[in-house]
Amino acid sequence: xxxxxxxxxxxxxxxxxxxxxxxxxxxxxxxxxxxxxxxxxxxxxxxxxxxxxxxxxxxxxxxxxxxxxxxxxxxxxxxxxxxxxxxxxxxxxxxxxxxxxxxxxxxxxxxxxxxxxxxxxxxxxxxxxxxxxxxxxxxxxxxxxxxx
Amino acid sequence: xxxxxxxxxxxxxxxxxxxxxxxxxxxxxxxxxxxxxxxxxxxxxxxxxxxxxxxxxxxxxxxxxxxxxxxxxxxxxxxxxxxxxxxxxxxxxxxxxxxxxxxxxxxxxxxxxxxxxxxxxxxxxxxxxxxxxxxxxxxxxxxxxxxxxxx
Numbered sequence: 026x027x028x029x030x031x032x033x034x035x036x037x038x039x040x041x042x043x044x045x046x047x048x049x050x051x052x053x054x055x056x057x058x059x060x061x062x063x064x065x066x067x068x069x070x071x072x073x074x075x076x077x078x079x080x081x082x083x084x085x086x087x088x089x090x091x092x093x094x095x096x097x098x099x100x101x102x103x104x105x106x107x108x109x110x111x112x113x114x115x116x117x118x119x120x121x122x123x124x125x126x127x128x129x130x131x132x133x134x135x136x137x138x139x140x141x142x143x144x145x146x147x148x149x150x151x152x153x154x155x156x157x158x159x160x161x162x163x164x165x166x167x168x169x170x171x172x173x
Numbered sequence: 174x175x176x177x178x179x180x181x182x183x184x185x186x187x188x189x190x191x192x193x194x195x196x197x198x199x200x201x202x203x204x205x206x207x208x209x210x211x212x213x214x215x216x217x218x219x220x221x222x223x224x225x226x227x228x229x230x231x232x233x234x235x236x237x238x239x240x241x242x243x244x245x246x247x248x249x250x251x252x253x254x255x256x257x258x259x260x261x262x263x264x265x266x267x268x269x270x271x272x273x274x275x276x277x278x279x280x281x282x283x284x285x286x287x288x289x290x291x292x293x294x295x296x297x298x299x300x301x302x303x304x305x306x307x308x309x310x311x312x313x314x315x316x317x318x319x320x321x322x323x324x
Contacts, residue, residue, distance in 0.1 A: 056213040056216035056247075057216075057251065058203065058248050058251055059247075061255065061259070063259060063261060073259055075261060081247060081250075081251075081260055082247075082250050082254065082319075083266070087217050091218070111242040111243070114242070114243065114268060115266070116263075116265070
């Protein structure tokens with residue numbers, strides 16, 4: 026089934042709040058091998074001007090992929106998850122995600138296109154605090170491989 | 174290098190004036206094995222079975238378990254954050270995933286990461302680093318650019 030082009034331009038309502046925790050930041054930093062103490066030592070973080078420990082630059086994907094699931098799991102979108110490959114990823118950080126942040130993500134489906142028998146879908150998740158402060162823009166392109 | 178820090182553990186942010194276009198960052202090798210992929214799956218909540226279940230990966234046409242693209246992206250940028258002196262200074266980071274990193278059970282895989290300064294803007298003190306990441310001799314990231322804000 027081809028990907029539903031009508032989804033291009035769709036904007037989803039903001040997700041439930043995601044609370045950025047000290048524990049998840051540490052776990053993520055250890056998993057990607059980021060040894061900067063700013064991820065685990067609140068005193069180091071404060072000396073550098075942050076309110077608390079901060080997340081590594083790609084941590085936002087954890088929240089963004091939960092937002093993307095709204096599209097990918099929608100049967101009307103026609104996306105076969107078993108054929109999905111991650112094509113591109115980009116982050117623009119307005120400031121680092123920080124422990125204690127309560128953030129919501131708003132998912133935008135920027136483009137849906139076909140190329141070479143594959144479908145490509147570019148989504149953009151705008152992450153902001155509950156108070157509306159923009160924190161990060163995460164843009165992802167997935168490729169849905171065509172049938173054999 | 175100038176100025177002393179009040180806390181030894183708080184590394185100094187690299188001075189913009191010490192950086193030139195063409196500078197090479199110290200390269201590193203990121204070793205990834207199945208245990209690391211399970212660790213990343215748990216940390217990132219990306220539990221897709223192609224990243225840890227060899228039988229499943231082969232059933233869907235892959236040569237073997239492959240690393241999460243986001244693991245490669247996240248581990249490669251540590252080259253830049255360690256060089257910059259603060260992981261919070263990355264303002265932009267984008268990559269294309271050009272080839273999967275295949276992770277055999279016995280040996281795991283080595284990802285070779287290097288970086289070079291492509292642009293440095295004195296107005297904003299923003300420095301653009303282009304990263305190169307290869308595994309098994311093939312480029313696994315394309316157009317991998319990280320922009321850091323220096324002092």
